[in-house]
Each structure stands twice: as C-alpha cells, then as structure tokens.
Amino acid sequence: xxxxxxxxxxxxxxxxxxxxxxxxxxxxxxxxxxxxxxxxxxxxxxxxxxxxxxxxxxxxxxxxxxxxxxxxxxxxxxxxxxxxxxxxxxxxxxxxxxxxxxxxxxxxxxxxxxxxxxxxxxxxxxxxxxxxxxxxxxxxxxxxxxxxxxxxxxxxxxxxxxxxxxxxxxxxxxxxxxxxxxxxxxxxxxxxxxxxxxxxxxxxxxxxxxxxxxxxxxxxx
Amino acid sequence: xxxxxxxxxxxxxxxxxxxxxxxxxxxxxxxxxxxxxxxxxxxxxxxxxxxxxxxxxxxxxxxxxxxxxxxxxxxxxxxxxxxxxxxxxxxxxxxxxxxxxxxxxxxxxxxxxxxxxxxxxxxxxxxxxxxxxxxxxxxxxxxxxxxxxxxxxxxxxxxxxxxxxxxxxxxxxxxxxxxxxxxxxxxxxxxxxxxxxxxxxxxxxxxxxxxxxxxxxxxxxxxxxxxxxxxxxxxxxxxx
Numbered sequence: 001x002x003x004x005x006x007x008x009x010x011x012x013x014x015x016x017x018x019x020x021x022x023x024x025x026x027x028x029x030x031x032x033x034x035x036x037x038x039x040x041x042x043x044x045x046x047x048x049x050x051x052x053x054x055x056x057x058x059x060x061x062x063x064x065x066x067x068x069x070x071x072x073x074x075x076x077x078x079x080x081x082x083x084x085x086x087x088x089x090x091x092x093x094x095x096x097x098x099x100x101x102x103x104x105x106x107x108x109x110x111x112x113x114x115x116x117x118x119x120x121x122x123x124x125x126x127x128x129x130x131x132x133x134x135x136x137x138x139x140x141x142x143x144x145x146x147x148x149x150x151x152x153x154x155x156x157x158x159x160x161x162x163x164x165x166x167x168x169x170x171x172x173x174x175x176x177x178x179x180x181x182x183x184x185x186x187x188x189x190x191x192x193x194x195x196x197x198x199x200x201x202x203x204x205x206x207x208x209x210x211x212x213x214x215x216x217x218x219x220x221x
Numbered sequence: 222x223x224x225x226x227x228x229x230x231x232x233x234x235x236x237x238x239x240x241x242x243x244x245x246x247x248x249x250x251x252x253x254x255x256x257x258x259x260x261x262x263x264x265x266x267x268x269x270x271x272x273x274x275x276x277x278x279x280x281x282x283x284x285x286x287x288x289x290x291x292x293x294x295x296x297x298x299x300x301x302x303x304x305x306x307x308x309x310x311x312x313x314x315x316x317x318x319x320x321x322x323x324x325x326x327x328x329x330x331x332x333x334x335x336x337x338x339x340x341x342x343x344x345x346x347x348x349x350x351x352x353x354x355x356x357x358x359x360x361x362x363x364x365x366x367x368x369x370x371x372x373x374x375x376x377x378x379x380x381x382x383x384x385x386x387x388x389x390x391x392x393x394x395x396x397x398x399x400x401x402x403x404x405x406x407x408x409x410x411x412x413x414x415x416x417x418x419x420x421x422x423x424x425x426x427x428x429x430x431x432x433x434x435x436x437x438x439x440x441x442x443x444x445x446x447x448x449x450x451x452x453x454x455x456x457x458x459x460x461x
Contacts, residue, residue, distance in 0.1 A: 124310070128374060
C-alpha cells in the first residue's frame with residue numbers, strides 16, 4: 001500500500017494550529033520577559049560582593065540547569081499544588097516553568113557578559129565621580145547587553161521550542177493542537193510536518209529580529 | 222593639595238607600599254619614576270582610592286579619603302585620573318565621553334555640558350572628532366580624549382598613570398604636548414612616566430621609587446645629572 005500524501009490536509013489544519021501557535025507565542029513572550037528579569041537579577045547576584053547572594057544565585061542556577069525541564073514542568077503543575085493546597089492554571093504553570101528555566105541560563109549569560117567587560121571601564125567610570133550604580137547603568141550595562149544578544153537569541157529559541165513540552169500538562173499550545181488534530185484525522189505525517197514548519201517560522205523570525213537588534217546596536221559599522 | 226602620610230598597601234601578603242610620605246602642593250608637577258613593580262602606579266591609585274589603602278592617611282584637598290564622612294565620588298572629581306589603557310567608553314562618542322561626568326556628576330544642563338565638552342576637545346586638538354567613536358581614533362587621540370574627559374570635571378589635580386606607555390612612539394609627542402600645556406597653566410599634576418624629556422621640561426620634582434619606598438627625590442636637573450642613590454643611578458643608566 002503506497003503512501004498517499006494529502007497536501008490539502010496541511011492547509012486544512014493551519015487555522016486550528018494558528019490558535020495553538022498564538023498560545024505558544026504568548027507563553028514564550030511572558031516566560032522570557034520574566035525569565036530575563038530573573039536571569040538579570042541572578043546574574044548580577046552571582047557577581048555581587050556578598051557571598052550569601054552569590055550562593056543563593058548559585059543554588060538556583062545549578063538546580064535548574066541540573067534537572068530536566070520536563071521534571072520541572074511536572075513538579076510545578078502536579079507537585080507544587082499538592083504542597084500549596086491550591087490548583088495552578090496550566091498556562092500559569094507553563095509560563096512559570098519557562099521563566100524559571102530560562103532564567104537560570106540567562107543568569108549565566110548575564111554574568112559572562114558583565115565579566116567580559118574590562119575592569120578599566122569600571123575604574124574610568126568611578127574616577128570621573130560616577131557612583132557604583134551610575135557606572136553600572138551608563139557604562140557597563142550598555143556594553144554587556146550588546147555582548148549578550150547572540151547567546152540570548154540562542155536561549156530564546158531554545159525556550160520557544162521548550163514550550164512544546166507543556167503538552168504534558170495539557171496547555172493547548174501548538175504541539176498539543178497538532179496532537180488533537182491527528183487524534184481526529186489520523187494524518188500524522190502532514191500534521192506534524194505542518195507543526196514543524198510553523199515552529200520554524202517562529203524561530204527564524206526570532207533570529208531575524210535579534211540579528212536586526214545586533215546590527216542596530218553595532219555603532220562601529 | 223595632596224598629603225600622604227606613612228602609607229602602606231598590601232596585596233594579600235605582598236607589601237607593595239612600605240610607608241610612603243609625600244606632600245604635593247598646589248600647582249606642582251611631580252613625576253614618579255621607578256622600575257616596574259616598584260609601587261608607583263599603586264601609589265597613584267591610592268590617591269583617588271581606586272585601591273583601598275592598608276594603613277596610613279591620604280588627604281586630598283583637605284579631606285581624608287578614608288574618613289567615613291568623605292564622599293569618595295567627590296574626591297575623584299577633584300583628582301582626575303588618566304590611565305595607560307585610556308579606558309574610553311567605546312559605546313559613546315568622543316563628545317559623550319567628555320560630557321558624561323559634567324551631566325551626571327556635576328548635574329550640568331546638556332547645552333552647558335556640550336559647550337564645555339567642545340571647548341575641551343578643542344583644547345586637546347580634537348574639535349573635529351566630537352562625533353567619532355573611540356574605535357576610530359588613534360592611541361594618541363584616545364589619550365587626549367581621556368584627558369579632556371577628566372578635565373571636564375574641573376579637577377584641582379590630575380593623576381597620570383603611564384599615559385604614554387601604550388602608545389606607538391610617533392604618537393607620544395602629541396599627548397605630552399597637551400600635558401605640558403596643562404602643567405604650564407598651573408594644574409597640580411602627579412605623573413607616573415619614564416619620559417625624561419617631559420620631566421625635565423615641566424616637572425618641579427622627580428620622585429624615584431623602588432620596592433615600595435621613595436628612594437630619592439629632587440629637581441629633575443639634580444636627579445638626572447647627579448643621582449645620589451645607587452638604585453637611582455642604576456635605573457637611569459638603563460633607561461638612557
């Protein structure tokens with residue numbers, strides 16, 4: 001029995017998949033905004049002079065990097081509600097999982113970018129009378145941010161793809177929607193191919209966007 | 222202007238400065254020389270507290286820099302620092318490098334700060350480079366911008382940490398020229414350098430340091446033509 005590629009199944013599944021894709025984008029954006037804040041905070045704590053702050057950030061980063069994201073998602077959605085005695089909406093669990101997970105990796109990106117800025121820059125800032133905070137804000141941040149863009153882009157794409165794991169807690173994002181369509185029409189080849197292409201559209205757009213920012217920040221063209 | 226008493230500085234167990242006493246009066250140009258590792262840069266960096274001193278006192282413009290009531294950021298605006306590696310801010314234009322201090326520390330208005338910035342760039346001969354980024358400047362130009370950046374805070378003294386050591390030989394002259402002019406205008410200057418010509422021409426006093434102590438100090442004429450200490454003699458023989 002030969003395989004009959006049904007081209008029109010792809011087109012027919014797109015409208016439903018786009019609904020799932022919207023959720024994927026929403027979770028990714030919310031998760032990464034919070035993740036970036038978490039990452040920036042922990043990255044800076046990791047290089048602070050206070051050893052307690054450094055250790056705290058270290059525990060967070062190591063425990064997240066050292067455990068699978070799938071386990072983290074299940075822990076947040078099934079584990080935490082037991083302990084807290086309250087239900088967590090799957091969307092909230094998804095956003096929290098993406099935020100907490102990406103935050104740990106972003107913390108390392110932030111730390112690395114800051115440490116790569118020559119100490120002479122801090123000394124020059126301080127010696128024209130800027131405070132520590134002003135030196136960070138006007139001198140170090142802008143230079144570090146520029147260096148962060150390529151590794152951040154990488155992490156953003158990873159986190160976007162990681163949202164597909166939220167299928168296990170029943171969030172109706174792109175992958176889950178694909179599964180549901182297949183459950184009804186049994187056309188796994190066409191539907192998964194379409195799902196893959198839609199992910200590719202998102203990741204390629206994201207890397208284009210980041211390229212644009214990188215170029216825009218490059219003052220010495 | 223700057224009074225240093227029995228200054229000690231340790232890095233871990235290594236004692237870099239072993240009791241320095243030094244008085245620098247207003248308008249005086251002091252050149253510090255000595256072999257590498259003698260503590261001359263560290264001494265300079267202790268004056269504006271880029272290095273924490275281990276013991277002793279440093280008084281700048283009447284204020285003890287270690288005193289809890291002293292605002293160290295204000296001291297740093299009174300004693301501008303010029304670095305060997307320039308340390309210009311690469312993400313800011315030449316003019317922005319110069320105006321950052323006046324804008325954020327002196328709280329000057331933008332038009333005033335830019336006017337001051339342009340005046341200072343003109344003073345160091347770089348009026349036409351105001352909108353250029355540091356990456357497009359030569360080493361000598363970078364160092365002149367760095368001098369303008371420090372001057373923008375209207376400091377009472379200027380500290381120079383080997384300002385010409387990272388420059389190609391043909392670019393040294395243009396930086397020294399700016400420094401000489403500052404000296405003639407009566408700026409209090411402490412300069413760590415091996416430029417004998419500069420020392421001869423503008424220094425009121427040359428200090429020779431070795432192994433964390435001041436070995437000898439005198440006028441440039443005396444110290445170069447008639448050094449007393451054997452270590453000074455040996456050093457001068459090597460750099461001539």
